[in-house]
Amino acid sequence: MKKWYKLLGLTAAAALALVACGTTSDETADSSSASGESSTEGEATAPELSTTVDNExxxxxxxxxxxxxxxxxxxxxxxxxxxxxxxxxxxxxxFAFDSLFGTDENFQIDDSGKATVELDQEAKKATITLKEGLKWSDGDDLTAEDVVFPYEVIGSPDYTGVRYDSTFMNIVGMEEYHNGEADTISGITIVDDLTVEIQYIEVGPSMLQAGGGIWSYAMPKHYLSDVPVADLASSxxxxxxxxxxxxxxxxxxxxxxxxxxxxxxxxxxxxxxxxxxxxxxxxxxxxxxxxxxxxxxxxxxxxxxxxxxxxxxxxxxxxxxDELSYTYIGFKLGKWDAEAGEVVPDENAKMADKSLRQAMGYALDNNAVAERFYNGLRSNANTVIPPVFGSFGATTEEVPGYTYDPDKANQLLDDAGYADTDGDGLREDPDGEKLTINFASMEGGETAEPIAQYYIQSWNEIGLDVQLTDGRLLEFNSFYDRVQADDENIDIYQAAWGTGTDPAPNGLYGRNAEFNFSRWATEENDNFMADFTSAEAFDAEFQQNTFIEWQKYFSEEAPVIPTLFRTxxxxxxxxxxxxxxxxxxxxxxxxxxxxxxxxxxxxx
CATH class of the missing domain: 3.40.190.10 (Periplasmic binding protein-like II)
Known part of the structure; x- marks a missing residue:
């Protein structure tokens, strides 16, 4: 079971079929689906698929x-x-790497894995205890040093990955270590060969979730410690x-x-x-x-x-x-400040007006896409918390999400001052300047091109000039490299997230999360992120209310528009x-x- 955020490709995780299965890639959807009329004629029934197989x-x-x-x-x-x-x-x-921790049916850490976790809420301390006799694939013992080593790598000033975020900053002494002011992480103690204690600034219920506030993996220090941290990823x-x-x-x-x-x-x-x-x-x-x-x-x-x-x-x-994932349309709203380790929103970004973002969400008929072209294996996404997380995800009554409503889309744009001032059928921005929105989408099988063109057509129908970045679909790795680098030729993008097994969204939408690709941050969102990881969130009612209220807020602000959940x-x-x-x-x-x-x- 994977327990961290993953970038997904369109073929593997997020292809939106506007082509009936079995047809060629240049056959687009019929006029009713392209115009968003959600007719149920010929609607596919979701196949009943088992999770187990036994063969004689x-x-x-x-x-x-x-x-x-x-x-x-x-x-x-x-x-x-x-x-x-x-x-x-x-x-x-x-096939070759495990998690330290086993989990129950709710993705909470239990005693079935290589290690156990004891969380002391009052002392704000976690104790990780390895089982005896664990070894690496080369025969060396897996010890407490291997549990601590990932913290030393991810927290290093020379770390080149993307996982140093608020969950690591929450460890006592981590920021001093990350800033090069200390040689060790004062809040992490190796008690003995099998036991590690970690002191936190705050503790919250996500620490009980696999992939939550406690890192879930060991790293072979005996094998990797001679490689400079800056060179590890390429070694x-x-x-x-x-x-x-x-x-x-x-x-x-x-x-x-x-x-x-x-x-x-x-x-x-x-x-x-x-x-x-x-x-x-x-x-x-x-x-x-x-x-x-x-x-x-x-x-x-x-x-x-x-x-x-x-x-x-x-x-x-x-x-x-059900997948622990969702497809979304993301809007570029700022930049990543690597030195500060946080997103820096730009109030003058092309997509900064949330009315524009909301209108682009209402222009898409993802409900018809899911129903008519996915054999029941896709469903309209109303939020960024997948339904596999049960009551943590908001219902459509609580958060309706963005369903096809071109009248509402047009009204939002009209009210926000996006008007066609030169009579060419396309809206200018509120200052009367030409508005061209650069849309990045990635390659992925026969459906990728028609999907991208459907979205462009849908936005064109509400008067928005949307063009593919570089005039073509982008290769998967290049796509994510450019999105992550805040390429100036990308204003919006279509992507997908594998969420991992912790429903808390801090690692994707927190101010200190490099995976926050839309580069969106507000003080109100900061408060929600703090609430998710606070001691108060151990109260089930408080935690539930925080999840629902955040999803309402997030949907209204629309830094991303979720489009589809998947099987x-x-x-x-x-x-x-x-x-x-x-x-x-x-x-x-x-x-x-x-x-x-x-x-x-x-x-x-």
Missing amino acids: GDAIDGGTLQVGLVTDTPFQGIFSWEYYEDAYDAEIMQ EKIRSTPVGDGPFRITKVTPGESVEFEANENYWLGTPKLDNVVLEVVPSSSIVAALENGTYDIALSMPTDQYESYAELPGYSLLGR EVLPVNNRVKHYDFGYDAPADFGWHSVELTADAPVTE
């Missing part, structure tokens, strides 16, 4: 699991929880020969293309039953044919816009679950004896327990 047959000894990773771009290959940034690397790492020890604590160890990396694994006999839950795992990148246009030919046992990041083409795939069971689909070959895709899978279940019943994937 005796298990063979060992064997190799063949895995396809569906992406139209090479993976980055940053095999470190402290440095990785996108979902593709996270998909790869799940061979992370890119090519990483040491992990998961069920398999990486033995070969073909950059951007494939990764080979072998069983890790040092795994804490026992030697895996498989001998090897081989993972290969597969383009979205080829994955269905590859599965039909029995090339892979499992396909990760399976494109749901192609669902009809593999719904009855011989030799496979299709598993499904993810996982094809599993019939030679896989048992697999559990559910978030509530038994604590001792994982890749180490997977068995095969034949020497190669079957096609019937």
Whole structure:
């Protein structure tokens, strides 16, 4: 289970199909869907997908699991929880790296993992205790030093990743360490080889969530400490020969293309039953044919816009679950100040007027998109808290979100002074100056281009001149590099977030979060972020009210417009004896327990 924020690609996580499945990419949606009339004629029913599969047959000894990773771009290959940034690397790492903590059905830390957490609210202290006998994949002991090492890396002044945020600043002595004023983090104490104590400025309920206020991963200090922190992300020890604590160890990396694994006999839950795992990148246009030919046992990041083409795939069971993610339209509202470690809003930014942002939200008919072109595997997103988090997410009665209402969109623009002053059918800004909005969207299968063009058409219909950045779709890695760098040629962008297992939004929308790509911050939002992590939030009523009220505020301010929630689909070959895709899978279940019943994937 991944427990941190992930950048998602459109094919893997956020493709909005304005093309009926099975048609060519240049066939756009019919006039009713393009105009947003949410007709229910021919509406797809959501498929009923199980989270588990059990196949008959005796298990063979060992064997190799063949895995396809569906992406139209090479993976980055940053095999470190402290440095990785996108979902593709996270998909790869799940075979070779573990979390320290186990979780229950609500994603709260329990005693089923490598380590336990005891949180002392009064003393504002967390005690992390490792179980005995833990080892890294190279046979070295996993100790308290490895628990502390990620804090030393992420907090270092030389850290080049994006995870130094308010959760780390909340540790006593961390800011002094990060600023180079101290050689150690005063609030972190190694009690013994198995025990670490961390002193916090404030404690809150997110510390009980996996991926919340307590870092969930260890880092092999014995292996990495000789590499300068500034060089870690690009080092061979992370890119090519990483040491992990998961069920398999990486033995070969073909950059951007494939990764080979072998069983890790040092795994804490026992030697895996498989001998090897081989993972290969597969383009979205080829994955269905590859599965039909029995090339892979499992396909990760399976494109749901192609669902009809593999719904009855011989030799496979299709598993499904709600994703911890959402698609959104983001608006650039400022810059990231790396030295200060915070976003700096610009009141003069092109998209600074929230009426403009709201109007662009009301111009889109995501409800029709979800209903008519996704076989029930997408749903209109009213908020940025996915429904898998239950009552933390606002209902549509509490937060309606943005549904198609062109009249309201036009009225908002009229009232805000965006008028067509030269008669060309396109609105100028309130100062009468030409308004061109640069829209960044990424490549991703056959649907990416028609989706982007649909959005542009929808905004054009309310009088906005929106153009693709550089006049084309951007490659996945380039897209996120430019969004993160606050490229001046990007005013708005279409992207997606994998949220991790903590519903608190501080890591994505806090002032000190580098992942806050819209670069939006207000004092009122700062207060909400503080409330999420405060001791007062241990009170269930206060916590619930904070979540709902923040979502109301966030929706009104619209620094991003959430568009779709999703269900993810996982094809599993019939030679896989048992697999559990559910978030509530038994604590001792994982890749180490997977068995095969034949020497190669079957096609019937």
